[in-house]
Amino acid sequence: MLRYSRSGSGAPTLLLIPGLLCTQRLWDRARPLLERFHDVITVDLPGVAGGDLPDGAVDLRDYADLVCEVLDAEGVERCAWVGHSLGGYVLAAALEDHAGRISHAVLAYSTPAADDDKARAGREKGIAMVGQDGVAEYARRQMPKTFRGDARAQDVGAALRQAGDWPAAAVVRTLAAMRDRPDRTRLLLEHTELPVLLVQGDDDPAVDALDPQERHVTRIVTDTAHMGVLTDPHTFAGIVHGWIADEIERDARD
16 A cells, blocks of 8 residues: 545545655645645655555556555545646556546646657666665756756755655656656547646746647646745645636536
């Protein structure tokens, strides 16, 4: 079982999935804001802090299976999924086998697209770096790139501390799963009954902007880099809650 926690009250339940090198603590600043309106479940990804890591080669669909085990344990059949970066990749993978368990999909600083050649090469470099230098050094080199150049040192430090809960095996196998994931853009767009929110940073070098025109997809750009969940939690929480409330109201009218 993955490590997880649950708090707050209100519908719909929100499932918050963090990105690579991050843990449930990624949501510490946004979570209290969301708990005012929602029942909130946060999970750690496979292998983190002693959580289950599938044997052998892994696919992000395996990660989605393990996330659904948490929902099963908590008796939650369907809820809103919010995935930051890698967490968004897991959300997109869940559409393969678990689409019925997602009421609303929020990809935060993430994309349903596959890695391009440059990104795949970066995953390979990361795998080699972790093997040679360890997780702490890999995080020290990579994590600051997800912030703006003028980011507060305490914000970068808060992200770096989370990497300590990631064992090398989990980082390496997750990087491989990210590298090998297929493009799920069409899958996301074809689920026209599923409301989708893309939260994108205007200074995010890690994710290319995706601006689909489908009616069920909303795109909101924040004045942040890749770690907007952490650096501007009030804006992020307001966007997520406000969008879900609007979608529920629209569905009731329809």
